[in-house]
Amino acid sequence: MAACAEAPELVYLVTGGCGFLGEHVVRMLLEQEPRLRELRVFDLRLSPWLEELKTGPVQVTAIQGDVTQAHEVAAAVSGAHVVIHTAGVVDVFGRVSPETIYKVNVQGTQNVIEACVQMGTRFLVHTSSMEVVGPNIKGQPFHRGDEDTPYEAVHKHPYPQSKAQAERLVLEANGREVRGGLTLVTCALRPTGIYGEGHQIMRDFYRQGLRLGGRLFRAVPASVEHGRVYVGNVAWMHVLVARELEQRAALMGGQVYFCYDQSPYKSYEDFNMEFLGPCGLRLVGTRPLLPHWLLVLLTALNTLLQWLLRPLVLYAPLLNPYTLAMANTTFTVSTNKAQRHFGYKPLFSWEVSRARTILWLQGKEGSAQ
Numbered sequence: 001m002a003a004c005a006e007a008p009e010l011v012y013l014v015t016g017g018c019g020f021l022g023e024h025v026v027r028m029l030l031e032q033e034p035r036l037r038e039l040r041v042f043d044l045r046l047s048p049w050l051e052e053l054k055t056g057p058v059q060v061t062a063i064q065g066d067v068t069q070a071h072e073v074a075a076a077v078s079g080a081h082v083v084i085h086t087a088g089v090v091d092v093f094g095r096v097s098p099e100t101i102y103k104v105n106v107q108g109t110q111n112v113i114e115a116c117v118q119m120g121t122r123f124l125v126h127t128s129s130m131e132v133v134g135p136n137i138k139g140q141p142f143h144r145g146d147e148d149t150p151y152e153a154v155h156k157h158p159y160p161q162s163k164a165q166a167e168r169l170v171l172e173a174n175g176r177e178v179r180g181g182l183t184l185v186t187c188a189l190r191p192t193g194i195y196g197e198g199h200q201i202m203r204d205f206y207r208q209g210l211r212l213g214g215r216l217f218r219a220v221p222a223s224v225e226h227g228r229v230y231v232g233n234v235a236w237m238h239v240l241v242a243r244e245l246e247q248r249a250a251l252m253g254g255q256v257y258f259c260y261d262q263s264p265y266k267s268y269e270d271f272n273m274e275f276l277g278p279c280g281l282r283l284v285g286t287r288p289l290l291p292h293w294l295l296v297l298l299t300a301l302n303t304l305l306q307w308l309l310r311p312l313v314l315y316a317p318l319l320n321p322y323t324l325a326m327a328n329t330t331f332t333v334s335t336n337k338a339q340r341h342f343g344y345k346p347l348f349s350w351e352v353s354r355a356r357t358i359l360w361l362q363g364k365e366g367s368a369q
Ligand SMILES: NC(=O)C1=CN([C@@H]2O[C@H](COP(=O)(O)OP(=O)(O)OC[C@H]3O[C@@H](n4cnc5c(N)ncnc54)[C@H](O)[C@@H]3O)[C@@H](O)[C@H]2O)C=CC1
Pocket: 015, 016, 017, 018, 019, 020, 021, 022, 042, 043, 044, 045, 065, 066, 067, 068, 085, 086, 087, 088, 089, 090, 104, 108, 127, 128, 129, 130, 163, 190, 191, 192, 193, 194, 195
């Protein structure tokens, strides 16, 4: 992938490039990768903002396609030097069937790997998730853990199961021979809960708070800490990994990296209040207002309602047994592996990440839709 200093010559493909994270990766690449000649943005649904990117010096090619269709993926990968695979179904609310989650997240990833092998593309960066590790079904805390911390990673939910399987495929593919005789170099990034401009769940909480007269009600103890990372820093990590993968193939190939920055460790709800507070919302209660057993009962009721209503309407509330267990289990990361392996330092401070997210929530700024 050696690039000459004068003419940019690299072709990148970003799958899921119109998603929450994907958009930030696309914009970050255009800002921070001077060797870029062409940027292919592959997504099931193409966003209108892509049009404005087409007027810049880098050729931006929008490709409407489906990662579950091997031939579409192969066509998009053909001639690309690097693939950043962020496409996936993110669903822990029962909106999407387990079959579809598996098809997109696992089969889709397999298609991306095979396309790289077939087309001679050597560098694959995969967006994995903290969920590959945990929280596990036993609700055991993962406190300031790193990539080597022992933890019993046992999942039952289709989303973490699919992400774990996809990550395994990507790591196992490292070292495979690609067309032309060279080897494939892969690695996986595991973001914790991503926040920032375009974060739909944050917007859902904001709207819910507005509906409830500017209040949200605490459901989770403040002592349960949840790892969060700013989308701009996650995007920056992807760009850096992609850039360094060739030079440091022996070190980075087949590796996993948690995504981290200086965002504070807080409970899921208290962290959200860092943004929702300045937007006028208030979190009521210093302790959960409802006892845990009642919340568990409510989640069971929601599950039942979801099942009963399924033939008529999709009922997919934020509260279900899985999301309650997630929010109630400490999962925080403390590592410097990305810094040691490829010199990562967060591009955005906590203050800037916070300010940008608040502006977006208030509808005053931000690129994400
Ligand atoms: N949102 C979060 O907190 C976290 C997300 N992740 C991972 O980051 C990646 C991106 O997630 P988000 O940006 O949050 O989700 P998103 O839903 O905003 O973006 C996913 C994108 O993939 C596209 N896509 C879905 N199915 C596709 C298919 N069959 N073919 C082509 N494109 C398809 C969607 O249209 C969408 O644009 C996912 O792989 C997810 O598992 C990992 C950790 C945390």
